[in-house]
Amino acid sequence: MIRFNIHYFYPKVKMVFIMKAQTRKLVVAALLAALTCVATMIIKIPSPMKGYLNLGDCVVLLSGWILPPGYGFLAAGLGSALADVFSGYMTYAPATFLIKGLMALVAYFSYKLLHKKLGSLVSDILGGILAEILMVMGYFLFEGILYGFVPSLVNIPANGVQGVAGVVIGVVLVKILEKSKAVTRN
Numbered sequence: 001m002i003r004f005n006i007h008y009f010y011p012k013v014k015m016v017f018i019m020k021a022q023t024r025k026l027v028v029a030a031l032l033a034a035l036t037c038v039a040t041m042i043i044k045i046p047s048p049m050k051g052y053l054n055l056g057d058c059v060v061l062l063s064g065w066i067l068p069p070g071y072g073f074l075a076a077g078l079g080s081a082l083a084d085v086f087s088g089y090m091t092y093a094p095a096t097f098l099i100k101g102l103m104a105l106v107a108y109f110s111y112k113l114l115h116k117k118l119g120s121l122v123s124d125i126l127g128g129i130l131a132e133i134l135m136v137m138g139y140f141l142f143e144g145i146l147y148g149f150v151p152s153l154v155n156i157p158a159n160g161v162q163g164v165a166g167v168v169i170g171v172v173l174v175k176i177l178e179k180s181k182a183v184t185r186n
Contacts, residue, residue: 025067030075032079036056040054041054044087047159048154057163057165059173060076060103060166061131063076064131065185073105075104076103077100077101078097084096095142099138099142102138106134107128128167
């Protein structure tokens with residue numbers, strides 16, 4: 001059997017396909033970073049310890065579920081940190097960058113590890129819950145260092161509510177995107 005290798009005759013063709021895939025990932029990551037920022041800033045409910053509740057977590061999780069890990073980390077972390085900066089919560093921005101970026105990584109790796117055994121929906125839910133637990137604990141640790149650990153306990157329920165909303169809305173969004181064939185995951 002003879003195989004025709006177009007790359008032998010046109011070596012630049014492979015590079016064009018690679019660049020298009022890399023460009024697509026970069027554009028989707030930038031779009032999700034902007035969407036994370038907007039979703040975080042649109043609805044802000046002040047929390048007791050100078051923070052706020054928001055809907056950005058659903059896009060943070062979505063970034064982890066549909067992007068490669070590095071892109072998802074940056075989209076979630078940058079979008080969330082920018083929302084803090086634009087909203088006047090500059091003190092929170094570095095912690096938010098790290099916490100939200102790590103949430104996207106947890107969502108990504110949980111899906112990769114669990115989806116073949118448990119299915120897509122269950123792995124998304126479990127990964128989302130693990131990521132949100134990381135968020136609650138991350139902000140508790142950060143606020144504990146800033147304000148003291150006992151006063152920071154007051155934000156755990158509020159962050160938990162934000163986490164539940166993030167998982168529910170995030171799972172709905174990723175399923176809609178999969179059903180419409182806008183996103184494919186393996």
